[in-house]
Amino acid sequence: MADTFRDAGLRTVKTSFEYRLLGRANQVESLRRTVFLASLVVVGVALRIMLAEYPNFAPVGALALFAGASFNDKKLAFIVPLVVMLITDWMIGFHPAVLYVYFAMAVYAGLGIWAGDGMQISRLVSATLAGSVSFFLITNFGFFIGFCPKTWQGFVDCYAMALPFFRHTLISDFLFGTIFFSALAFAEQLSPRFRPAVNLKSDH
Numbered sequence: 001m002a003d004t005f006r007d008a009g010l011r012t013v014k015t016s017f018e019y020r021l022l023g024r025a026n027q028v029e030s031l032r033r034t035v036f037l038a039s040l041v042v043v044g045v046a047l048r049i050m051l052a053e054y055p056n057f058a059p060v061g062a063l064a065l066f067a068g069a070s071f072n073d074k075k076l077a078f079i080v081p082l083v084v085m086l087i088t089d090w091m092i093g094f095h096p097a098v099l100y101v102y103f104a105m106a107v108y109a110g111l112g113i114w115a116g117d118g119m120q121i122s123r124l125v126s127a128t129l130a131g132s133v134s135f136f137l138i139t140n141f142g143f144f145i146g147f148c149p150k151t152w153q154g155f156v157d158c159y160a161m162a163l164p165f166f167r168h169t170l171i172s173d174f175l176f177g178t179i180f181f182s183a184l185a186f187a188e189q190l191s192p193r194f195r196p197a198v199n200l201k202s203d204h
Helices: 002-050 060-070 074-092 098-115 121-147 152-190 194-198
Strands: none
Touching (some): 060 074, 060 098, 060 152, 098 121
16 A cells, blocks of 8 residues: 555655656746747838838748748738738838738648648749739739729739839839748758747647
8 A cells, every 4th residue: 555655655756846846847948939030020010121122122022931931830921921911011101002912822831831741842932923913913913902093904903003013013022032931941950859849839
């Protein structure tokens, strides 16, 4: 009987110790997630402000796609680019078509979720191209609704005038996408434990 109670007591102590270790590990993981998220927001805000004078040349679309592909908690894939957009728009200035831009960012994140299945280069390239095209179509439709004559000619002229800016979107999406995903690959080479911190897991 005494041995039974002793064994039960040891198991209780062991279980309590394991729970404390798990709790500490979760705290460390939570801190790593927070630092990584804050870093992404800071980088996104800084780059968008620095590049504000170049129309449609920004890192936020690529950031949204990267978040969708890399985060396990998909809610954060939509939240992080939205936070970047809200902060920078507050600093640079809001415009009438801003909701269309935010919707386009959500499309980027959704495409990233699709591309993140296996992280195949062909999917990432396809998703980046689709994101650029979607951004062009969605945001210029918002511009058409807000500023152009509501005629077929006005619709055609709106998209025709926007074509030179599509090149900027395409270049920036591929450029910053390459930077974000290359940084992730480099970090994984340095530390195998880095990937879980980037693949942000839901706490639920």
